[in-house]
Amino acid sequence: MKGNDDKLLDTRQRLLQAAGEVFARRGFKSATVREISLRAKANIAAINYHFGDKEGLYSAVLEHSLGSALKKYPPDLNVTTKSRAEERLDAFIRSFLSRLLDDGRPAWHGKLVALEIANPTAALDQIIETVIGPLYAHLTVIVRELMADSADEESIHACVFSIMGQCLFFHHSRHVITKLYPQELGAGAIGRLTNHITKFSMGAIKGLAGQAEKMTRGISDNPTSL
Template sequence: MIKPLPTRERLIDIAGDIFGREGFKAATVRKIAEEANANIAAVNYHFRDKEGLYRAVLEDIFSKAFQRFPSVPPPEAAADPEKRLHFFIRAMFYRFLSREGWGGLSGQGKLIAREFLNPTPAFDNIVETYIRPQKNILSAIVSDVSGGKLDPDRIISCAVSIIGQCIYYTFAAPIIEKIAENLAPVEENLDFLSDHVFRFSLGGIQRIVNTLHENNGFARQEAQP
């Protein structure tokens, strides 16, 4: 027998989905309340106002997903750098796209993408609590994978390249589905995708290391109309 969630929790779940799909402004409390089988006034009662609900959703989304899919393997599995990189990438894909992550109630992944685009004040906390630590973890991994040969700027560049690939799949899923059906970032493809991004990134990092001596002015040789 499944115990029904209390109103407050139902609101947070549904709101995560609707806010994600439609954006903060376009999502209406009426629709959220209706789909959660709650009264319109419930939002104001439990969360003071629409923005309060949004804040609660944001916190809920991040805390759950990072608990379910941490970025670092358990300490006893003291993995070598490449394995750690692979683990990190796969965790990211599952967090973003799996049913148990933000893909299941599939508005939530989009909600985060929206925050990246236009961070609301409510996101400041999240950046410090969740995102910055991720940056540090990944930077350490990249540094190790490169054998300590990269300077901080290049480490970050590589980290952004890696995260960019992962997030792009979430973010652009609707378009990717349109023009490359086979690769749609759905549950069954997550292992394939993680594996691809892992290999691609490994090659990328190594190439950056190997071409460290080349100056960065290469670009300027070519004509750009």
């Protein structure tokens, strides 16, 4: 019964918590077992005792966090399938950005996935299957509905990429953004960014849909030189 709250959790849980924070900040390779065990107020050997090795700890962190990640920020943010596609897009983007930018505690769920995307480890396949794939599928449904039947699957995928890219940008490039425009990622950022990305993407999709419609009616597009 020490004065520290952390001591109320057993070693295994403290390790999971500390490892999540450290892995999300440094990535799998750069994170050290010493920093993790120090932050968890545990012995270095405790990691190997409870999780076998460093990679086992990482897998456990992923499994433990990925489940609760979508629990705190469900991809639809309680905006059901019956809502208009635009509202669902707004909810998707807000949820995605929240998971990436939220600095609350524990907030490393989305950051871990973003790190896996940029610096894959052996766990990438599992994450694609359980998190990234469903996320893409969900967004694809929304985009397909927004483009009506005016677009082929390739265009839909491209638009999904454009939306994901805009969101991930604010995570991957956050250091540069903060240097260039210090107040950009401050308070209220998630709301502002969500509004912008939604409006930007809605305009783009409407534009593409309009173009596709014109093409359907035989009015040739002006192809930019390849």
